[in-house]
Amino acid sequence: MQLTIDGLVLRRRPLGQNQLLTILTAQQGVLTAYVNQRGTMASKLSATTEVLCYSRFVLFQGKSGYVVDKADSNRIFFGLRQDWDKLCLASYFAQLAAELCPFDEPAAEPLRLLLNTLHYLEKGSRDMRQLKALFELRLLTLTGFMPDLVGCRCCSEYEKPEILFFPNEGDLCCADCTRESSAVGGIKVSPGVLAAMRHILYTGPEKLFSFVLGEEGLDALYQVSERYLLTQLEKSFSALELYNSCRITQKWEPAITDETRT
Numbered sequence: 325m326q327l328t329i330d331g332l333v334l335r336r337r338p339l340g341q342n343q344l345l346t347i348l349t350a351q352q353g354v355l356t357a358y359v360n361q362r363g364t365m366a367s368k369l370s371a372t373t374e375v376l377c378y379s380r381f382v383l384f385q386g387k388s389g390y391v392v393d394k395a396d397s398n399r400i401f402f403g404l405r406q407d408w409d410k411l412c413l414a415s416y417f418a419q420l421a422a423e424l425c426p427f428d429e430p431a432a433e434p435l436r437l438l439l440n441t442l443h444y445l446e447k448g449s450r451d452m453r454q455l456k457a458l459f460e461l462r463l464l465t466l467t468g469f470m471p472d473l474v475g476c477r478c479c480s481e482y483e484k485p486e487i488l489f490f491p492n493e494g495d496l497c498c499a500d501c502t503r504e505s506s507a508v509g510g511i512k513v514s515p516g517v518l519a520a521m522r523h524i525l526y527t528g529p530e531k532l533f534s535f536v537l538g539e540e541g542l543d544a545l546y547q548v549s550e551r552y553l554l555t556q557l558e559k560s561f562s563a564l565e566l567y568n569s570c571r572i573t574q575k576w577e578p579a580i581t582d583e584t585r586t
């Protein structure tokens with residue numbers, strides 16, 4: 325049986341004489357396929373089966389799974405490979421998608437989300453903190469981990485001057501309803517950050533990437549989104565740890581501002 329399908333390579337690892345690809349597709353979600361390293365096609369396939377390549381695959385059903393017969397690139401995201409930070413973050417997105425997206429079930433929305441996020445990351449037209457939080461929260465929402473941000477869990481108020489987000493429960497409680505004992509684990513979120521989180525959860529795909537947040541808000545969104553993700557999934561991601569360690573190192577480098585230039 326032969327299958328022609330578009331997919332983004334999330335992972336590539338050696339397995340005996342072969343390479344095993346993990347691919348995200350719209351029609352079948354996550355699937356795995358082997359690339360034969362010894363065949364005459366091996367060198368031709370190397371560029372179009374790299375991690376983060378979006379290619380049109382022709383797959384054959386072999387005895388132990390799909391085998392890649394042909395792969396033509398739709399998009400290589402070359403710009404991501406030339407920037408260490410972007411590559412780290414993109415690798416984390418791929419790891420997260422491999423973890424959360426379903427096998428053998430359609431995954432058109434997660435694939436679209438990942439392709440669009442990689443597009444903006446490559447282009448550099450969105451803050452990386454914004455893209456990271458957006459991808460995390462939206463992917464969690466699409467894969468069964470959607471938090472409830474409609475209103476306070478006690479009084480149901482939509483807007484309150486002080487509101488806390490609870491990563492464990494995935495919901496909100498306003499300061500008025502929060503007693504000392506029930507505030508454990510809550511993170512204070514500003515109205516701007518909460519509006520951004522709601523936008524990421526509830527907006528349609530067309531306007532998803534069009535929200536603006538100040539510097540402080542972006543830092544807070546970055547933290548709250550990551551905390552929610554790690555709490556819910558109860559596991560660590562090597563690419564995320566690498567990305568965060570690079571960010572910490574960079575913070576110690578002297579920043580070149582307009583003031584120091586003049």
Ligand SMILES: [Zn+2]
Pocket residue numbers: 476477478479480481497498499500501
């Ligand atoms: Zn309340």
